[in-house]
Amino acid sequence: MTLEASRTVPRPPTAKKAPTTRKSSLHRLRAKGSDRGEDLSAFVLPRYLDREGFTSRPVNKDGLVGLLVTGTIAPGRADWCDPLSILTGQPVAEENRTSLALFLVRTENSVYGITYGMGHLMIDPVRIDPGFGIEFAVRCLKEDRITKVRRQVMDARGRTDENSATSGEHIRGFGIEQFGEIVSQISGQIENVPLTFTTGNKRPAHVTGNDRSIKIHLGNSPAALLHDLQEIEEVCARPNPLPEFEFIAQVRPLGPKSEQAQKLDVRLDAMLGEGQTSRMALAVPSVCREHFEFAESFKVTLAGHAGQHAELDVDQLVAAVQRRPEGGRLRALREGRIQMFSSTDDSEANSGKVPVDHWFTAEVPDGVAHYFYWQGKWYEIGAEYLTVVEQRVADLLAQPASVTMPPWTIEMCETGERCGVPQGHKRHNVHDEDWYNKEVAAQDRYVLLDKNNVHTERLRGGGLEIADALGPQGQFICVKKAASSTAPLNHLFAQGRTGIETVRFDLQARKDFLSKVDKLSPRHALDRSFSSPTLVFGILLKNGAELTPDSLFAFAKISLLHTATALEGMGARLEVVSISRTAETGMARATTG
Template identity: 65%
Template sequence: MNAAAGTKSPTTRKTSLYRLRTMGAGGAEDLATMVVPRYLDRDGFHVATVEHGPLQGLLVSGTIAPGAADWCATLAALSGLTVQEENRTSLGLLLVRTDQAVYALSYGMGHLMIDPARIDPGFGIEFAVRCLDKDRITKVRRQIMDARGRTDENSATAGEHIRGFGIEEFGEIVSQISGQITDVPLTFTRDGRRAAHVTGTDRSVKIHLGSSPVDLVEDLCSIEEVCARPNPLPEFEFITQVRPLSPRSERAQQLDARLDLLLGTGDTSRMALAVPGECRDRFEFAEAFRLRLAGRNELVAALDVADLAEAVRARPQGQRLATLRAGRVEMFADTEAADRLSRKVPADQWVTAEIPDGPVHYFYWQGQWYEVGAEYLTAVRRRVSELLARPATVVLPPWSKGEVEAAYNEKVAEQEGYVLLDKDTIRTERLRGGGLEIADVLGPQGQLIHVKRTDSRKGTAPLNHLFAQGRVAVETLRYDLVAREKFVAKLDELAPGHPADRSFAAPTVVFGILLKDGEPMTVDSLFAFAQVSLLHTATALQGMGAKLEIVSIGRGPIG
């Protein structure tokens, strides 16, 4: 109801709210088991049972005073004066039990006291996408779930439509979304004069909650009613199809065990090399990799998932994934490992793996597990099928058994109007002195043809490289004027009068792929993560004005 003019608004406070996972009968479980044990008996911390009106729960609070701030000495040295200030960190945590669940209200740094394994990682996004106003979104943070591994964050102070943030329907994980909510009765909006804003993350909801026991319980009931809605709002449905799992959750630990078993089989058909986000910008310029893994310390010219899996294969069951996580990979721009391109990155972050479990699939990516729903996978397969069905404008002959890639590219280029570009690189300052192949072969209308053969040992790692190569080639031609001028000069030298559009404003990119044994390219023959990567590459190319064609190369006789 609307309050009369001058009536004071109900008291609320913006709070970080977590939903906790219970074990067994939630109503009987000791709430103290959901708190990190060291805080329960720490000096200066207080633990008390709460029974206040309708509110039942557990309160934990305290202050950490580790001593002088670490910047005191620096300020004293700079100013010549005595500086004595102390860091003090306050922690407040209220666990509240309802008929449906257990919630944690965090104040200060109180979230540090929650046992991470108990946090429901889907709660924040689950709530937000069921009540946000699609036209009043203020912030979105998402991760690109492909070889780039990039995190983007975009804001709109006044709020705008969710589609204005450019979120991809496939291949992106939304880890935070903020905006105005509608149709949720809360203490904060009871007077009818204020609109509530929330931030939903993959761990929590930040929202104004009532400051009295009765108001808080009513607010929690309203939040539960929203989460109980069977489906998210149509505009947000695609966001919920991929969600991260807490690393310490029971499901993540079960998946760790299954991946550990898979690493012991030597089968990498459901694994691929995934370049960590921090390495992506310089990966194309890497000439060597330092691999420190399972007692090995060696320099290799190229890295693929089979190298990483084979290094831990002989380890005892239960130790393979742990060994991979303890290993390190370092990139270098030269073959002597003198010009470092990256830090020592955990080896498991270079691996992605798919674990199917009925209609749901799980992906290990960037060192974390993600759950992918059946509807998402169905939509991915539909989009990939559409890509594969596009007619091709080039002819790629059969690939003879025993024929190396260089020889096959020469055979393609023997056709009238085709130009061999394989190993013919261009170099610019933007490329840090490294060479870049714009394509393996140029087609008769200027198509940029990229060719790759896969085999069972390397899984889909060659495809990930192929997709990245096509995208980087178009980015370079579009944004690097020097590179484009050098490529055009090279083309004029190799094939004067070729009809290719020298502006490359709307190029056609062709991925020519030979699968093992020459099997046809279908959604069933592509690793699901590779399908997502392909879709994201197709969208990126479309955004740069490029068209994409995919050609399945057949197997010819022994060469």
């Protein structure tokens, strides 16, 4: 056998198999009215259809009907070239280039936009269905394979949280509250959806659903893409979310330029003109939450006027825009600005200038659904969600309490007489909280704790007020005059929850607290183990209104339920007391949960 005969002939390289799918962002778009045959170019912002370097082409291939829009934005030298040249002494001349592609696809049921690069910028935002991503995800995600959750707390705290689990965990592990938390993004593994990606593929499919789109592997051929869109439509057509995710679908944001949001803007503008503040309140924006407690004054620039204020009040904001022309009241709130200061004047700013409407919340009922304006956006709350919230709050307000709360009366006139306080009579005011706390503590076996702070190393010397008063059986009593703002109630709920957590879990704080109680009231009937403490919220609403599910503002209800859930987890009992303003009613009606 010769050397040549034994030589192995090399095989030609195997061609790399083209991928059958690609992870893409999919938007569901809404037609105007009932026109299902609307020109697809109407879903694209006109400036991209007419822009130099952009092209739009109709598509009709193997049953796939749509419109393809592509282009590249090249604005010239990057803005960092000059400073980098100066810094290094070397010439730098690089260019930014941004590519955009949008493929609009029409099916029998809907129009979809598949985006590549920055292609989502070309979609008219009014046309995007904001509920699509979450609607799909909560109908097919595996509850024990969730990888990421982004959520916002829908109360005056304005907090946004994002939690991830690389390998996935159960939805319950993310600690989502079932009341008042808006899930704006959720990611995880899906099941029972026969997509092209899962055909003959041992790897599970994943999806990220948010309030604008879903990110998922879609087929690369016309037939495969149409198949995947059909499977996605079948998932969305399922009548209900999976049980573990049902509460998520009850709250959804509305697109700011959507038809429903614009109708709600008109209704809210009319409410502002009528001065209807019963369903309005203040809420601290997310960007101001950290420094809000240190604010000594607020500069309000609104409707052409600027002023420094020691406190904010929703009536003050509404009055500033109430007499403006129809359609201009809500716009004035959006154009106005509020800035916080650590000083009583404008010498020490501790926040930026935040739009006034971000401090403003409102509730607008509309048939079976309710809508909330919160931090400049509209949210729709489903009827079932509201029913559960109302019932739980009603349960908290249905039982007798274990403490007596005296009436919170009107202070004396200059003549020394108590009278019937006519509307607008500025010389007659409700006594302040300092006065009321002393009234509570004047009762037999009650103890005044107001301003008697506990100091520990963990509290970094600042101290903490555990409660305003101690009840005869060791009840922790926290008091608040709520007036017309949600913020004081959120502060009340946070104070009570933090106080219980501190005496239960901080040994040094517990010792300091017990030492103070022993000095004030030796042999007080206080359970020193704090294994099942009782927390009492005493609340005086505006005009002495009775505490009911209807008289509590919606976001206050949500904060109350959050607090009740946290206290229940600590073995604590919560009581809520509605305080009367007049002595004629005798003891205030007390409620508990």
